[in-house]
Amino acid sequence: MGRLFGTDGVRGVANADLTAELALGLSVAAAHVLAEAGTFEGHRPVAVVGRDPRASGEFLEAAVVAGLASAGVDVLRVGVLPTPAVAHLTGALGADLGVMLSASHNAMPDNGIKFFARGGHKLADELEDRIESVYEQHRTGAPWQRPTGSGVGRVKSYDQGLDQYVAHLIGVLPNRLDGLKIVLDEAHGAAARVSPEAFARAGAEVITIGAQPDGLNINDGCGSTHLDLLKAAVVEHKADFGVAHDGDADRCLAVDHTGAEVDGDQILAVLALAMREHGTLRHDTVVATVMSNLGFKLAMEGQGLALVQTAVGDRYVLESMKEHGFALGGEQSGHVIILDHATTGDGTLTGLLLAARVAETGRTLADLAGVMERLPQVLINVPDVDRTRVKTSAELTAAVVDAERELGSTGRVLLRPSGTEPLVRVMVEAADIEQARSVAGRLADVVKSALG
Incomplete structure (x- = not known):
């Protein structure tokens, strides 16, 4: 290993x-x-x-x-x-x-x-x-x-662990969830009992899918890495929205009432504004990784909030939060850390607080998540290259400079060597998806020729 x-x-x-x-x-x-x-x-x-x-x-x-x-x-x-x-x-x-x-x-x-x-x-x-x-x-x-x-x-x-943890989650909520119908996809994982119990105790009408773990079906076509079942269930049951966890429930992604995905960046944006309103967003700052969508950064700046970006990985988000005393951070993948109430990403807590915001405001999740616009993002993995030379290749550096000049302030480029495989990830964001694809494709070709 x-x-x-x-x-x-x-x-x-x-x-x-x-x-x-x-x-x-x-x-x-x-x-x-x-x-x-x-x-x-x-x-x-x-x-x-x-x-x-x-x-x-x-x-x-x-x-x-x-x-x-x-x-x-x-x-x-x-x-x-x-x-x-x-x-x-x-x-x-x-x-x-x-x-x-x-x-x-x-x-x-x-x-x-x-x-x-x-x-x-x-x-x-x-x-x-x-x-x-x-x-x-x-x-x-x-x-x-x-x-x-x-x-x-x-x-x-x-045996008291489940009740003790659920009581902790309920105690964190600023308001109840009465009147909300929520679909929960538990990924046949560790939250199959906890999450439905917590949402129900908080007052929500709960519909569960992926909540029959048999030891073999965890994450199998369901949960936060496979949202299609949740999207269909939300629309079928005319639910207010849906929440998806992964196998150990440290992640949370959501689906609005139309079946559209609400990712970790959008969840962070919704919670950041809620926490600022309640006076709990210390230093008016959110921590995220360099993989967060540029639309998230622009949205936070537009709301007068500061954004600190770290290397990819929730542990780096957490380190920054603890070092500087920030209260909220997370990743696009759905790891959200609310440091006043959890020491790690907590998918059930995140889902509950998202639901509390919907209940408190009377607005739909789609409306709340609309605070940010996700810019088109294209990711290309380039295999079988020397990932150690990403920062030293003059040819690649020149290509990135040209790409950033073309994209201007409405786009960005990120080249990230894999930590475990001989490949480089090329990520490009732009206001237009075709431009993002074009720039990403050209950069991927340069990565192959310069590092292959």
């Missing part, structure tokens, strides 16, 4: 890349590293462990629990819950660490392990590096220090 930790934990094909042995070893290593870092401060440590409903999560959960308990960590098993629920419970229960087993929006054969520090925050890069290093040391022969007798960890089921 190369480096084990990526931008969102350890992920791979379950039982091939991500084995029971790896899950157990990483869990033991995490316990040792956090103990050495002083996280446990001399007390008996406690971990919260949850998972999404993938079949492989059953054996991987057993391996993680075994590893933690063998290292002297008491474990609270919360079962199938969304990633943000595990993060929330880690903080709310005063646990020393949290572990979530999920591959998010990936197909069923994949799975992943994500660790949370005390308070429900993602581990710092240096701690992940240390965990990986300690795991490798012991994998190659260095013995573990193993507690015995009463020193081993105890394992308990914590």
